[in-house]
Amino acid sequence: MKSTLFVLFAAVFVAGSPQLALSAGFTAKGFDRAEKNDRVLFTADRTIAADGLSIRTVYNGTDGKELVIEKMEFDSAGAPAKYSVDHLQSGTAGSVEVKEKKLVFSYRSADGKVKSHEEDLPELWATGPLLIRMMAKHWESLMKGEALKFRFASWERAETVGFEIFKDGQGKTSDGRDVVIMKMKPSSFIIAALVKPIYFEMRPDGSFIEAMNGRTLPKKAEGEKFKDLDAR
Numbered sequence: 001m002k003s004t005l006f007v008l009f010a011a012v013f014v015a016g017s018p019q020l021a022l023s024a025g026f027t028a029k030g031f032d033r034a035e036k037n038d039r040v041l042f043t044a045d046r047t048i049a050a051d052g053l054s055i056r057t058v059y060n061g062t063d064g065k066e067l068v069i070e071k072m073e074f075d076s077a078g079a080p081a082k083y084s085v086d087h088l089q090s091g092t093a094g095s096v097e098v099k100e101k102k103l104v105f106s107y108r109s110a111d112g113k114v115k116s117h118e119e120d121l122p123e124l125w126a127t128g129p130l131l132i133r134m135m136a137k138h139w140e141s142l143m144k145g146e147a148l149k150f151r152f153a154s155w156e157r158a159e160t161v162g163f164e165i166f167k168d169g170q171g172k173t174s175d176g177r178d179v180v181i182m183k184m185k186p187s188s189f190i191i192a193a194l195v196k197p198i199y200f201e202m203r204p205d206g207s208f209i210e211a212m213n214g215r216t217l218p219k220k221a222e223g224e225k226f227k228d229l230d231a232r
Contacts, residue, residue, distance in 0.1 A: 094155035105158035127153035162187035
């Protein structure tokens with residue numbers, strides 16, 4: 001299966017706001033979850049437009065070469081309009097667009113073939129940076145131990161996939177700050193067998209992700225091929 005479902009490192013926002021109230025951006029480092037060392041595989045640089053209606057994230061290799069460019073766009077009311085990924089590493093690209101109560105998908109493979117698909121707009125869905133806003137809106141119920149079920153719009157699969165997210169415990173950052181650990185996993189047993197759960201370390205008020213651990217957009221180079229990467 002196409003297994004890159006989403007990537008998200010950190011976002012700051014005001015829960016309940018009709019528009020994303022984001023910081024000016026961030027820089028993050030990505031490591032291989034399977035390795036115990038601190039060898040950086042890539043960096044992520046996120047910038048937010050002055051009007052708050054677009055978010056652009058560029059993933060770079062350690063040589064400075066661009067690997068992936070990810071963009072989230074919103075309409076003038078702050079509602080999600082289009083999510084797109086230009087995966088320079090693999091030569092693929094895709095998008096998810098909201099049109100007339102539909103999710104319209106387009107995926108271009110490395111050989112240039114285009115796959116299109118559309119679905120009715122789910123009642124609860126997310127993709128890319130939208131995931132954090134969705135959790136913020138339901139933070140109170142999540143902290144009560146309730147699981148949040150939603151559809152994740154995968155640009156690479158050109159369809160939505162059922163997921164659920166729930167509180168999985170508490171912990172501390174390396175410098176001693178408290179965090180709530182959230183676990184996200186596929187609802188389908190079949191997909192769950194292929195995609196490992198994704199974990200988020202979040203501030204107790206849900207306002208910021210300190211770290212994530214799971215499938216990410218950049219891939220790991222192995223010779224001339226690229227392998228899906230579970231990163232931290």
